[in-house]
Amino acid sequence: MSVIQLKEHEKKVTGEELKPVLEEAGLKLSDSLLGDYSTLISSLDAAIASLSDEKDASPYTDLEKYPRSNIHIPADNEMGAWATKVTAKCTSPTSDLLKGRTVALKDNMAFAGVRCTNGTSMVDWVPKIDATIATRAMDAGAIIVGKAACENSCLEGLSATAVTGQVHNPYAKGYSAGGSSSGSGRLVATGSVDLAFGCDQGGSIRIPASSCGIVGLKPTWGLVPYTGILSLDATIDHAGPMAKTARDCALFLEAIAGPDGWDDRQPPFGLEGGRLKYVAPVDAVLAKEEAKRLDGVKIGVLREGFEVPGQDANVVSSVQSAIEKFKSLGATVSSVSVPLHLVAPLAWTCALPLPGGRQSLLGDIYGRKQLYLTDRAGLIGAKLTQEQFEALGPGAANLYVQYLWAQEKYNAEVHGKAMNLLKGISDAYDKALEEVDVLVMPTLPYPPPQLPDPGSDEGPLSFLGRTVRLISNTCPFNSSGHPALSLPVGFVPAREDPGVKLPTAMQIVGRKYADVDCLKVAAAWEKSSDWTSL
Structure with a gap:
């Protein structure tokens, strides 16, 4: 590595200051070498001190163009769904795509002047900038009305860990609304907002969408900018729309998709020529007579998506019935097998600890070309303190322990092996999608679980045992990057009480950047069926 500057500095790092740092890393240096490196480190310190202001x-958030008011923590938080309320809109929108629509931001998204809890008390942070997609929503005429609660550090599929309180299922109090975009799911389902943002690294849009009976789309990886949103792992980070209908998801996606010049997840090319138009193609499908709505569309029923261990028979039956409906809409339905689908959740699990611990919990996202949220990262050290660790929920705490263990025992080897396997798994989905337009399967293997009693002190093993295999059909497509949409298709009995009926859903997966195919198939099914009566 070349040295930019080498001179005596006013504030010189001494050998005595450098020595314990090296010893902590297991290094012993002679006095001569210690002197040399002290001078070199002094040059680094001087360079850091001379950096100009990053602002x-x-x-920049133009608060005159995007004014916000009435920022407060609501006394009535809609059964746990609201974290913070605010009213914000653009004074000169550039389109009317979302004119007058009310929108909730997930509480891991930056919005200047409004606290961002990320579902945890670990860090107290009020951002100074807006997430790109928040600005895009306002530019399209939307009114942002608040921050929806999310699960602790966005690392739970059960809506019981948000620092703002449990979020209850809109159809049954005491049952999960799903996570981690728990508040977003409930607020859309109850009509408290028209639209909500979710983020999804293992299923965090689709789990609450399925649990709450709404439509949720995890777009193609990189289609929607993640700028200004807290990361879990940049290779699986997705942000996307949650709405009552597939058409509203299409409308929302059209307003927020496309490169922003910051996020290196996004290709700066290949999305021109109308490829970011979603509403017109959906409307064209809806305008057709029912029997021809999906003419020429090939739907592949993913066999392994119905082979998740512990899958609820009622869920399987509901989704199979929903798939039969496609035939009457003109689609061709066939069975498809991707054996690696059953391996994907294990590979996802092994790939997560190292980057997840660093990026999600320590705010350490080096190696990416993106907007760095330095004001928040500066509030966290190289390791969590005992107090910070105790502020985590069971899922986040488990990830941190996994991170420490994987770093000590495996370092980079296992992560690399898992990532290489995931590339092969992604290729297997691509190959299957050469023969069909979309793949379909249950979104979740079972209905929303019952929430633990508030204040319960059950340990992480018991708590996390409530959602074992929950993400078996969702997390594979975070790693592969394919668009995946959750569509409600009926109600099934709760496992704890058959008298309680809860939503279930079908997942529709498309080719990369063919998100519109998922939306068209979902909209066609939706128009011909009343899922609430099934």
Whole structure:
């Protein structure tokens, strides 16, 4: 590595200051070498001190163009769904795509002047900038009305860990609304907002969408900018729309999709020529007579998606019935097998600890070309303190322990092996999608679980045992990057009480950047069926 500057500095790092740092890393240096490296480190410190202010390079929030008011923590938080309320809109929108629509932001998204809890008390942070997609929603005429609660550090599928309280299922109090975009799911389902943002690294849009009976789309990886949103792992980070209908998801996606010049997950090319138009193609499908609505569409029923261990028979039956409906809409339905689908959740699990611990919990996202949320990262050290660790929920705490263990025992080897396997799994989905337009399967293997008693002190093993294999059909497509949509298709009995009926859903997976295919198939099914009567 070349050295930019080498001179005596006013504030010189001494050998005595450097020595314990090296010893902590297991290194012993002679006095001569210690002197040399002290001078070199002094040059680094001087360079760091001379860095100019980053605010000129950061996306500036124009509070005159995007004014916000009435920022408060509501006394009535809609059964746990609201974290913070605010009213914000653009004074000069550039389109009317979302004119007058009310929108909730997930509480891991930056919105200047409004606290961002990320579902945890570990960090107290009020951002100074807006997430790109928040600005895009306002530019399209939407009114942002608040931050929806999310699960602790966005690392739970059960809606019981948000620092703002449990989020209850809109159809049955005491049952999960899903996670981690739990508040977003409930607020859309109850009509408290028209639209909500979710983020999804293992199923966090689709789990609450399925649990709450709404439509949720995890877009193609990189289609929607993740700028200004807290990361779990950049290779699986997705942000996307949650709405009552597939058409509303299409409308929302059209307003927020496309490169923003910051996020390196996004290709700066290949999305021109109308490829970011979603509403018109959906409307064209809906305008057709029912029997021809999906003419020429090939639907592949993913066999392994129905082979998840412990899958609820009522869920399987509901989704199979929903698939039969496609035939009357003109689609061709066939069975498809991707054996690696059953391996994907294990590979996802092994790939997560190292980057997840660093990026999600320590705010350490080096190696990416994106907007760095330095003000928040500065509030966390190289390791969590005991107090910070105790502020985590069971899922986040488990991830941190996994991170420490994987770093000590395996370092980079296992992560690399898992990532290589996931590339092969992604290729297997691509190959299957050469023969069909979309793959379908249950979104979740079982209905929403019952929430633990508030204040319960059950340990992480018991708590996490409530959602074993929950993400078996969702997390594979975070790693592969394919678009995946959850569509409600009926109600099934709760496992704990057959008298309680809860939503279930079908997942529709498309080719990369063919998100519109998922939306068209979902909209066609939706128009011909009343899922609430099934």
